[in-house]
Amino acid sequence: MKHVYLDNAATTPMKPEVVAAMTDQMQNDFGNASSTHFFGRTAHAALDKARQTIANALAVKPDWVIFTAGATESNNTAITQTAHARASLGKHIITTAIEHLSVLEPLRALEKEGYTVTYLPVDENGEINMADFDATLDDDTILVSVMYGNNEVGSQMPIKAIADRLRDHQAYFHVDATQAFGLLPIHPEELGIDMLSASAHKLNGPKGVGLMYRAENVKIQPFMRGGEQETKRRAGTENVAGIVGFATAVSLLDDDAKAQLQQRYASFSREICSKLEAAGVTYHVNGNLDRPRLQHVFNLYLPGASTYAMQTNLDLAGFAISGGSACTAGSLEPSHVLTAMYGEKSPRLEESIRISYGSMTTMEDVDAFADALIRIVQRLIARSK
The missing domain is CATH 3.40.640.10 (Type I PLP-dependent aspartate aminotransferase-like (Major domain))
Known part of the structure; x- marks a missing residue:
């Protein structure tokens, strides 16, 4: 695998x-x-x-x-x-x-x-x-x-x-x-x-x-x-x-290379959104893709699918993502970032994942990830009903 x-x-x-x-x-x-x-x-x-x-x-x-x-x-x-x-x-x-x-x-x-x-x-x-x-x-x-x-x-x-x-x-x-x-x-x-x-x-x-x-x-x-x-x-x-x-x-990273990476990463996020929409999966972006931002970080709220379950199932499928900062990965506390943005009672705190791209990420990787994410989210939501 x-x-x-x-x-x-x-x-x-x-x-x-x-x-x-x-x-x-x-x-x-x-x-x-x-x-x-x-x-x-x-x-x-x-x-x-x-x-x-x-x-x-x-x-x-x-x-x-x-x-x-x-x-x-x-x-x-x-x-x-x-x-x-x-x-x-x-x-x-x-x-x-x-x-x-x-x-x-x-x-x-x-x-x-x-x-x-x-x-x-x-x-x-x-x-x-x-x-x-x-x-x-x-x-x-x-x-x-x-x-x-x-x-x-x-x-x-x-x-x-x-x-x-x-x-x-x-x-x-x-x-x-x-x-x-x-x-x-x-x-x-x-x-x-x-x-x-x-x-x-x-x-x-x-x-x-x-x-x-x-x-x-x-x-x-x-x-x-x-x-x-x-x-x-x-x-x-x-x-x-x-x-x-x-x-x-x-x-290895001059200003032109940095700009190209930002554009490439933005296209990755658009690709994931497009696939989720085509599959009828409900999602919301945590943050705003249209504002000035670091394009390598893409945080998704997927209602009905728990962060822990998504991380575990994606890992078993061969995809490494995160629920938030690596420095708090071992903590059961909700993300302080999402808490500050949406409030401590928001379901986003327990149903969001962070995807972050790198210079070695390919569109093929992103497409495969999106396909796996759709299958996993649909399965998790179906089980919860």
């Missing part, structure tokens, strides 16, 4: 070019990038080259790119260290109700320390209202942390509008761009973003490697201590092979 992977928002398979670059690095250059001898200098040169590649993609200076173990570390660093560094200026932070848990959990911890956090609500498109943002931004606000695009429904946030509001404000602006970095051209300096997080494994790179962009004006203490790596901003021996893999993955 062929297995089709449609859970790319959780992680992506590494591209052959990435594997080759990492293999070469591990086999031929094992030095510690902090060592001063030949082996260390060679490793450091590879590190510098990778940093420059990623800085070029972000259109920023290479010194402003800090390598981390992933977006979770980057998010925790940006949030916790900003709060502690700027406590004398205020203790108010603004975020949204649909952020990733690696943003929400540090904020909840800060609330226990006496900080006040405003969780902006979202509408049924998964979008915030800028009037709500304007109403809550005040002189005590020291940080705004908003994701670029949502990992469960694909909705995009008004990043430029927020940055414009903060241009003459004391608050730092942090953006979790984990899902968007490999799909949209993102230039933080041009946009007015002070800090940005991303992970390699979301764009066909390796797991365990991420970045934190930090503008020159941002003054915070390191989150990881114990060494002077990353120009004293993040302690710990750099994962040079992983970083080289990250840079290789980034180099």
Whole structure:
């Protein structure tokens, strides 16, 4: 049986070019990038080259790119260290109700320390209202942390509008761009973003490697201590092979390639909708396909078919999808994203699935998936009657 992977928002398979670059690095250059001898200098040169590649993609200076173990570390660093560094200026932070848990959990911890956090609500498109943002931004606000695009429904946030509001404000602006970095051209300096997080494994790179962009004006203490790596901003021996893999993955995605992927992914969603309609299957899209969005994430509400049953049956049929964020996959709690969008009593919370495409997804995969989904949903609904 062929297995089709449609859970790319959780992680992506590494591209052959990435594997080759990492293999070469591990086999031929094992030095510690902090060592001063030949082996260390060679490793450091590879590190510098990778940093420059990623800085070029972000259109920023290479010194402003800090390598981390992933977006979770980057998010925790940006949030916790900003709060502690700027406590004398205020203790108010603004975020949204649909952020990733690696943003929400540090904020909840800060609330226990006496900080006040405003969780902006979202509408049924998964979008915030800028009037709500304007109403809550005040002189005590020291940080705004908003994701670029949502990992469960694909909705995009008004990043430029927020940055414009903060241009003459004391608050730092942090953006979790984990899902968007490999799909949209993102230039933080041009946009007015002070800090940005991303992970390699979301764009066909390796797991365990991420970045934190930090503008020159941002003054915070390191989150990881114990060494002077990353120009004293993040302690710990750099994962040079992983970083080289990250840079290789980034180099394979110029702005034209990203635009083509967005168009291709949108066609996949249209194909699934068309097949569901032709088969007479009732469905609703969680979010809005006509709004600016990350097209690789497609979240479907299928009335009468439970999320768990759909996941299980699709897995047995050879299709890997998700009920929501991979970071909450082991939880019995409903999606906090769908809860924020539709309310805690909505049936969508227990009858929705997330399909997420990747660069290796084909239309043949999508057609086969849609056919299997139709059979499974029709069977589940028939059994429930």
